[in-house]
Each structure stands twice: as structure tokens, then as C-alpha cells.
Amino acid sequence: MNQFINATVFTGDEWLSNGSVRTDNGRIQEISTAETTSVPNGTTIIDLNGDYLLPGFVDLQLYGGSNLFLNDQPTPDTVRHIYDSHARNGTTTLLPTIHSTSLAIMQESMAAVQVVRSENPFGVPGIHIEGPYFNPIKRGAHSMAYVRTPAEGELEALFSTNADVIRILTLAPEILTPEQFQTLKKLKHPSTLLSLGHSNATYQQATAAFNDGMPLATHLYNAMRGYESREPGVVGAVFDHPTVRASIIADSYHCNPTTIRIAYRLLGERLFLISDALFANPPRPTFELGQFVVHFEPDPNGPDPSRPGRYVNNEGNLAGSAITLIDCVRIAVEQAGIPLTNALRMASTIPAEIIGLGDLLGKIQPGYLANLVRADKTLHTKGVWASGKQLA
Known part of the structure; x- marks a missing residue:
């Protein structure tokens, strides 16, 4: 289970400042803001320090x-x-x-x-x-x-x-x-x-x-x-x-x-x-x-x-x-x-x-695959996760 915190999240529809995204079993489980975030036990915390968190x-x-x-x-x-x-x-x-x-x-x-x-x-x-x-x-x-x-x-x-x-x-x-x-x-x-x-x-x-x-x-x-x-x-x-x-x-x-x-x-x-x-x-x-x-x-x-x-x-x-x-x-x-x-x-x-996969890919929303990209504000990749597994 991963919890991405302090992220500038693009959900595919809107932007969330100080966003938090929790993933588990390869899927996105929860999206929230820093003010409402709670972290379950056993969660790996990944602090993005304000970087973008984007759909794969x-x-x-x-x-x-x-x-x-x-x-x-x-x-x-x-x-x-x-x-x-x-x-x-x-x-x-x-x-x-x-x-x-x-x-x-x-x-x-x-x-x-x-x-x-x-x-x-x-x-x-x-x-x-x-x-x-x-x-x-x-x-x-x-x-x-x-x-x-x-x-x-x-x-x-x-x-x-x-x-x-x-x-x-x-x-x-x-x-x-x-x-x-x-x-x-x-x-x-x-x-x-x-x-x-x-x-x-x-x-x-x-x-x-x-x-x-x-x-x-x-x-x-x-x-x-x-x-x-x-x-x-x-x-x-x-x-x-x-x-x-x-x-x-x-x-x-x-x-x-x-x-x-x-x-x-x-x-x-x-x-x-x-x-x-x-x-x-x-x-x-x-x-x-x-x-x-x-x-x-x-x-x-x-x-x-x-x-x-x-x-x-x-x-x-x-x-x-x-x-x-x-x-x-x-x-x-x-x-x-x-x-x-x-x-x-x-x-x-x-x-x-x-390609008919819009209900699983291309957004950061609960139920979607945890395909995520961390990028800095100049749009250069700093981390990639596919189905919750870190690739880069």
C-alpha cells in the first residue's frame, strides 16, 4: 500500500493542491487533500514535495x-x-x-x-x-x-x-x-x-x-x-x-x-x-x-x-x-x-x-489502475508506477 502526499494531483478532470492518493492491490483507493488525510498502518509514504502526480x-x-x-x-x-x-x-x-x-x-x-x-x-x-x-x-x-x-x-x-x-x-x-x-x-x-x-x-x-x-x-x-x-x-x-x-x-x-x-x-x-x-x-x-x-x-x-x-x-x-x-x-x-x-x-x-479503456486508465480516481507519473514543474519524469508497482 502506498500513500502519495504533498502532491499536485491532476485527476484527469481537475487539479488538487496538497493532494494525497492512496493505492493498494494495483488500484487507486482514495484521493483526498492534506487536511483530511489519514494513513492506514503499514502504508509506505511517498512525499512528492509539491511535484505533479499525473495519470500514466x-x-x-x-x-x-x-x-x-x-x-x-x-x-x-x-x-x-x-x-x-x-x-x-x-x-x-x-x-x-x-x-x-x-x-x-x-x-x-x-x-x-x-x-x-x-x-x-x-x-x-x-x-x-x-x-x-x-x-x-x-x-x-x-x-x-x-x-x-x-x-x-x-x-x-x-x-x-x-x-x-x-x-x-x-x-x-x-x-x-x-x-x-x-x-x-x-x-x-x-x-x-x-x-x-x-x-x-x-x-x-x-x-x-x-x-x-x-x-x-x-x-x-x-x-x-x-x-x-x-x-x-x-x-x-x-x-x-x-x-x-x-x-x-x-x-x-x-x-x-x-x-x-x-x-x-x-x-x-x-x-x-x-x-x-x-x-x-x-x-x-x-x-x-x-x-x-x-x-x-x-x-x-x-x-x-x-x-x-x-x-x-x-x-x-x-x-x-x-x-x-x-x-x-x-x-x-x-x-x-x-x-x-x-x-x-x-x-x-x-x-x-x-481504445475503450477509459474506465480504468487515464485518470486518478478510485477504482482506476494505479498508473501514476511523478513529474516536476518542467514536465520531466521523476517516478513512474504501473498498477502500483514502481518502474522508475
Whole structure:
């Protein structure tokens, strides 16, 4: 049993000064203020000295840990490594993500995530499959050797085993025939969310997809048809739609902070943060996997914690970030001007709700999992607990 005292608690809805949070058996048991706190016998007291106590972050798109990359080594050990690498920074729930690859690697990755999900169901609740069903025009850093339309029987094979582990599938709807799209909707597990990404769809095509069972859009602005006066494109469709929710990469490279602020003003709680991390802690300098060749590029203006560097491929295309989700929160606040309360919800409460776990994750409330992050006032992690167990 732990009792966190003298904390500035963000519950997911409001702030509590001089807050106290008691946890036991992996769950949050009680929240109170310093004036009303009583401590049961046998409790470990953790004095935060005014630091933030935040809900554990929920990252719905990242590819690797400190050294290992799921596409390269689709094994349970890789999944565990990815989780451990990000959890030390406060990401207590994540979806390991694979980029466009062969059906065999997709299936091996799904099986690996399924193993770890059985061990850690709320830490790794599933996988995000990004591609390979993309529009080649918007493939970004994805290898042309794998970007494709589904082969005959491929969708059936993809969902034949471990279908429930696919929590998000990103694809470009305009490359599928209407028959393929309807087949996909019938085959997918009810917990699988379809997300529009790497798409050159028109406004009309994107809107039709959103209205026909595609509730998400992947990394807003990046690898999608942009907004123009005579063709609003995918970006315009996201802005104009009443319910679609979009992820955004707040690493100060993928999106100018002003565009993040504009998206937040238009979308509000329909916008959520992802790290899109290729590697993190510290970033791996180079990586090669077939035609997928990338290198870490430090910021040209020198070391700057607000611009942590990026990954690019040999064509100069962005190929992922080198950060974790708490960095996205900090950049969203400091550079995009998003209120801290909202930025934290975009990294915890909202993504937890999106994957159907909003009743257990993303808030500090009685009955929720004791996934907690201690951070100083500059939003740097000082301690992490998952299901009440200290990780960092």
C-alpha cells in the first residue's frame, strides 16, 4: 500500500493542491487533500514535495524502444523491451506499432504482442498496424517494396488469427475497392479501430470513409492530402467532420507548433498526442531493415531540449520521432500554447477512451489502475508506477 502526499494531483478532470492518493492491490483507493488525510498502518509514504502526480500516459503509436524495433525482431522480448523503454518516461500503456511490411511479419508481430498482452493486458493492450495498405503518393518513409493494395485473400489471412490484438489499423481507404472496404469492416474484430492515414483521398473520399466506419485519422497533417482552397483534402475533412478523432505528433518537426495550436482550437478533445517514436532513450543513431534505412539527425541549431532531433530516411523524409509522450506534452504546452490540463488529457484520458479503456486508465480516481507519473514543474519524469508497482 502506498500513500502519495504533498502532491499536485491532476485527476484527469481537475487539479488538487496538497493532494494525497492512496493505492493498494494495483488500484487507486482514495484521493483526498492534506487536511483530511489519514494513513492506514503499514502504508509506505511517498512525499512528492509539491511535484505533479499525473495519470500514466497512453501512447497509441510508437515503433521501438531504446534499441529494438518490432518490424526487425517481432518477438515477445522486443515488445517487452519497447514497453520498458517507454514506461520509464511515464508511458504506462502503449500500442507497439509496425510499419508497412509483409503479411508474415504482420502476423508474427501480432502473435508477439498477444503473448505480452496476456502478461500485461493494460500495459500492452494490442498492436497498431500502420500500413501496408497505403497510397504510394503519400507513403512517406514507408518502403515502396511493401506498400500495396491487399492481395486476394490477404485481409482474410490477416484477421484469421489473433484478430482481437489489432487495436488500430491505419490505411488509405481510396486504394481499396468498395468491396474490399466492406470486407474489411466485416472481418475486423469489434475492438479494431480503422484509421485513415498515408492517404491522398479527396475531401469527399475521406468524409465518406469517416462516415462509413473509420473513426480515426493518423498523424494529422503528415502523409495526407493537405488543405487547399478548392480541395479541402484529408485535413479539411478531419477539421470539418463532427466526430472523427486525430492523432498528432508534437515533436516540433512533424508539425509546426502553430499548426498544432490551430488543430487543437478546431478539434478540441478530438485531438490526441502520439510520440511516433522510432527509438528513444537515447535515440539509436542508425537503423537498416531492407529498404527501410534511417538515421538520427540532431537539431542543426545544436542541443535544445525543445527540439530533440528526428529520424529521416535516405530520401530526406521524416521517418519517426526520437521522443516519448511526456516530451510531446511539454512541447504542446511550451511551444503550441495548449493549456497543461488539455495537453495532459490528450496524452492520457483521451487515448484511453479511444481504445475503450477509459474506465480504468487515464485518470486518478478510485477504482482506476494505479498508473501514476511523478513529474516536476518542467514536465520531466521523476517516478513512474504501473498498477502500483514502481518502474522508475
